[in-house]
Amino acid sequence: MESCDRRVRAYKNGKTFEQCSEIAKSINLQIQKQILKKGKVSWKELLEKVDHDEFVYKLSLKYLRLDGFDIGNSKIPEIKKFTQA
Numbered sequence: 001m002e003s004c005d006r007r008v009r010a011y012k013n014g015k016t017f018e019q020c021s022e023i024a025k026s027i028n029l030q031i032q033k034q035i036l037k038k039g040k041v042s043w044k045e046l047l048e049k050v051d052h053d054e055f056v057y058k059l060s061l062k063y064l065r066l067d068g069f070d071i072g073n074s075k076i077p078e079i080k081k082f083t084q085a
Helices: 017-038 043-049 054-066
Strands: 040-042 078-081
Touching: 017 040, 017 043, 017 054, 017 078, 040 043, 043 054, 043 078
Parallel strands: none
Antiparallel strands: 040 078
16 A cells, blocks of 8 residues: 655645745744734734745744744734743
């Protein structure tokens, strides 16, 4: 039985997982600067920044969360720095 090798699967525009991951990481640097400057960034702004690529969008949110940002939820669709309580 054949199995799919996820490392070579093509995502939007034929990009591999590694390429999508690198794009998400580079966009995160820009988004983090914007968050620190403005205080928050909406999900819509991030989606536009990743050119509506759903996979890169999800990776970006994941990396932002790992870097200590509050990525919000469906009721609060915005990304901001965690505040110390």
